[in-house]
Amino acid sequence: MFKTLDDIGSGKRVLVRLDLNSPVEDGIVKDNRRFARHARTVRELVEAGHRVVVMAHQGRPGRDSFVSLDQHADLLAEYVEHPIEFVDDVYGDRAIDAIRSLDAGEVLMLENVRMCDDELPEKPPEDHADSEFVRTLAPEFDCYVDDAYSVAHRSHASIVGFPLVLPAYAGRVMAAEYEANSSIANRAFDGPVTMVLGGAKATDVIDVMSALDDEIDHYLLGGIVGELFLRAAGYDVGFDVGDGELYDHQWENNEERIRELLAERGDRITLPLDLAYETDADERAELLVDDVEKSRPLLDVGSLTVERYADIVEDSAAVFVKGALGVFEDERFADGTVGLLETIATTDCFSVIGGGDTSRAIELYGLDEDYFSHVSIAGGAYVRALTGQSLPGVDALAQTDC
Incomplete structure (x- = not known):
């Protein structure tokens, strides 16, 4: 499919694209699992004696999360257990000077790549390869490593431009995510395959189904x-x-498709048996769906639903998860999401947990990632992989002639 770190050799000048996009609170960048995941790729490149330059993004222009990567360099260095220098430039003179001054085994992080005007427009790889950004930076390197699977669905310059002008390789995160997230199409399982679908984005779920x-x-x-x-x-x-706007507009946009799916696959679609809500005393309460007269938000599936879903999971050879079953950030309404994750963790099945919210529940409630076959750090790319759509970042790695 594509070459990996195993194919690079040693002693190269390596440009590596990571996805370190993180929550930002009061200007402070919060740690998340992306730093630990990507640290493996960076550490391997350092140990192989490469000169390593990291590109990454944070937020989008105009948003509060659109900040410098100086804090990211410090956070990543903790996981790599190796110093990482930072330069507040992407491809100008300061960046080029810093790149040229690197010695073997040293690491440099460039400024937020989305501060570069050439980065964000969605363009064909050929156009990005001809941008000033790529044409200026590429000659400073021997090869390019893409480890940013979670933005592989974006046709941005740092993702699709460099593979056309440099020998290109997949990092460890890219390779692992691609293998796990494409396994529905590429693997055969000896038993039932189950998909757990929740969250707030109905269109994504319907597209997957x-x-x-x-x-x-x-x-x-x-x-x-x-x-x-x-x-x-x-x-x-x-x-x-x-005053909510979570349901009605999604119903208007998707009613026909939802009814079609129920009609066509009703025997394979299992719906909640009961739902949970918050009482006037701020406590959790549950009602059978037959008894619900909705007058307040419903915040989780109920205990009968968890039991029913657990029975199905335990008989499955493979389980794929996209989206949470309730508002798990509030521990009163985490029973559905966390209860099912716990069942998956103790079931002898191939399991992929995808989507930022669901994987965050694993961390929030202290579940061990090792009990799952793969915990994805991708959101949009995970959905596209499940729906069989191409990922520009993966295609660029696979089709490069370098």
């Missing part, structure tokens, strides 16, 4: 998506109460 047919034996639904499907099935849920 529409793209996957014979590959999936069971769909287990929850979150806002679960309510919308329950609404189509005739239950008094799946609409906004108060």
Whole structure:
């Protein structure tokens, strides 16, 4: 498919693209699992005696999260256990001077690549390869390593431009994410395949369900998506109460497709049996879906649903998760998401946990990642992989002639 770090050799000038995009609170960049994951790739490059220059992004122009990468350099250095210098420039004179001054085994991080005007426009790889950004920076390197699978669905300059002008390789995160997230299409499983689908983005879930047919034996639904499907099935849920805009516009946009999926695959779609809400005493309470008269937000699937879903998971050969089943950030309404993750962790099955929110629940509630086959740090790229869409970043690595 593509070459990896194993194919590089040693002693090269390496430009490596990571995804270190992180939450920012009051100007402070928060640590997350991306630093630990990408540290493996950087550490291997250092140990092989390469001169390593890191590109990464943070936020988008105009947003509070659009900040410098100086803090990222310090955070990544802790995980790599090796000093990482930082230069507040992407491809200007200061960046070029810093790159040329590197010795073997040293690491430099460039400034936020999205501060470069050439980076963000979605363009064909050939156009990006001809940008001033790529044409200026590429001659300073012997090869390019892409480890940023989570932005592989973006046709940005730092993702698709360099593989056309430099020998290109996949980092460890890129290779692992690609193998796990494409396994529905590329692997055969000896038993039922189950997909757990939740979260707030109904269109993403519907796209996944529409793209996957014979590959999936069971769909287990929850979150806002679960309510919308329950609404189509005739239950008094799946609409906004108060000032919310989570349900109604998604229902208008997706009602027809939801009804079609229920009609075509109703025997494989399992809907919640009960739902949880917050009482006037700020406590968790549950109601059967038959008894719900929605007058307040519904925040989790209920205990009967968790038991039903657990039974299906335990009989599965493979389980793929996209999206949370409830508002797990509030521990009162984490039973669905965390309970099912715990079942998956103790079941002898191939398991891929995808999407930023779901993987964050693993960290928040102290679950051990080692009990899952793969915990993805990708969001949009994970969805595109599940739906069989091409990923420009992966295609660029695979098609490079260098």
